[in-house]
Amino acid sequence: MPELFSDKALSVAKNCVDCSICVKQCRFLQKNGSPRRLAELLLQEPDSDIAYHCSLCRLCTAVCPKDVDPAGLFMAQRCQVVNHNKGSYDQHRPLLSYEKRGSSRIFSWYGLPDGCDTIFFPGCALPGSRPQRVLDVIQQLQNEIPNLGVILDCCTKPSHDLGRLESFQTMFSGLQAILKKYAIKKVLVACPNCFRMFSEYGEVEVQTIYEMLKVPSPSLLQQEVTVHDPCGVRFETKVHQAVRCLIQGTGCTIREMKHHGTKTLCCGEGGAVGYLDKDMAQGWTEMRKKEAGEQQVITYCAGCSHYLGRSMTTCHLLDLLFEPDKTLAGKVKVARAPMTYWHRFRLKQKIAAILAPHTALCRQDIEP
Ligand code: SF4
Ligand code: SF4
Incomplete structure (x- = not known):
């Protein structure tokens, strides 16, 4: 879990030497000041909304020659704001509803063949926008992993990033408990955000599908x-x-x-x-x-x-x-909301048709 806000702020205030390397790369810092200045400011005003304007992209952390972690500070500050019963913005409601739907009885789906110890976790956006791609990936992965399982659910990164750690922990630990119950040892992800959540908080091995896939056919366009x-x-x-x-x-x-x-x-x-x-x-x-x-x-x-x-x-x-x-050629079909929800709903049956004989459940049926 993110470090305590005060520890993080004190560490940034102490170790940042104001060299401006990160500031030159970042619009947020250019507008609001260096990490050191912001750490000092946030120690004075710990409930400021400023961290909600930072993308949490970690470019600052990547370029810092002093191993300072400004992104970690802004993440910790969001958590601090929520702990103080602030940070609840009406504007975030659509995002939180989207997340909630992902784990609902309608959209969550656990297809677990007998003896399955590896699952594909496509996330929320890919199944909605590109359901056929999810099926293509499953079929290719099955060449290597015949009893591959598939889980349609949300990794709950929106709650995590909004600083709502209690919600995140409840949802993610529920998912983790199901993986443990069914002896799943490895999760294959398509979404980089799911990768981050499983690698930082999960208890099983995680790998992206991009490290496993093969090229089915070369392009004629060679662009x-x-x-x-x-x-x-x-x-x-x-x-x-x-x-x-x-x-x-x-x-x-x-x-x-x-x-x-x-x-x-x-x-x-x-x-x-x-x-x-x-x-x-x-x-x-x-x-x-x-x-x-x-x-x-x-x-x-x-x-x-x-x-x-x-x-x-x-x-x-x-x-x-x-x-x-x-x-x-720009001719591939990509679905937009509300069709994305229909695709996610229908995808469960389509996946069921191509998986090895399996038990199919929604999250609510199995959550301990
Ligand atoms: S994490 Fe925030 S402060 Fe760091 S580079 Fe990204 S936007 Fe800027
Ligand atoms: S690169 Fe590191 S030391 Fe330099 S201003 Fe940014 S956080 Fe401070």
């Missing part, structure tokens, strides 16, 4: 593309490399943007900033757009793909892998 690495896997260099291998395997060549890999930029959606501060969130997207130029952007987070896709040509790596030519 030059650029890659947007999502913040959730900022420090996962193995994932960055695996993604680039897959992209090159399709026949595309890669031109890297200035900010990539561990130094990637937020797409604008991070930390739910856009719900309170649209300009700050949009500013991150604009920075991404400037670096991408006219290049086709490939990413591997359905959330980033949606957010960036409003301002530039962006596609999901899974679309590129399974329908390369249609994807590069």
Whole structure:
């Protein structure tokens, strides 16, 4: 769990030398001051709403030569605000409802074949926007793991990032208890945010599907593309490399943007900033757009793909892998709400039809 706010703030105030390296990279710090200045300010005003304007993207932490963790401070401050019964904004309600639906009786689904010890956890956004891709991935993974299980549920990162740790802990530990009950040892994820939650808080091995998938067919177009690495896997260099291998395997060549890999930029959606501060969130997207130029952007987070896709040509790596030519020609179908909910509902039956004989339950049937 995030360190206590006061410990974090004192550590940043003591160790930040005000070198401005992180400030030069970050719009939020440019507007509000260096981590040291903000730590001192927050120690005076611990209930300030300022941390809700930080994307929690961890670029500052990645570039700091003194191992200071400003992102950790802003996360801890959000938790502090919630502990003081503040931080409850009407603007966040749609996000929290979205999260709640993900674990509901209607949308959660646990398909667990006999002897299954590895499950695919596609998250919330991918099943809604690209249900066929979820089926494609399952079918390819089954070549290596015949008794693969599938869990449709929410990793509850929205509550985590909003500082609602009690809700997060209740939901995530429920999920964890189910994995333990069914002796699941490994979770394969498609979403970088799910990766982060399972790797930081889970008790089982977690790996992204991008480290396991193979290229089904190369592209005829052999286009030059650029890659947007999502913040959730900022420090996962193995994932960055695996993604680039897959992209090159399709026949595309890669031109890297200035900010990539561990130094990637937020797409604008991070930390739910856009719900309170649209300009700050949009500013991150604009920075991404400037670096991408006219290049086709490939990413591997359905959330980033949606957010960036409003301002530039962006596609999901899974679309590129399974329908390369249609994807590069901008002809691949991606669903938007409310159709996403219908897809998520229908997907349960479609997955059930291709899994090995299994027990199918919703979360509420099995939660201890
Ligand atoms: S986490 Fe991202 S938005 Fe927040 S201060 Fe660091 S670089 Fe800036
Ligand atoms: S890079 Fe590190 S030391 Fe420099 S201003 Fe940022 S937090 Fe402080």
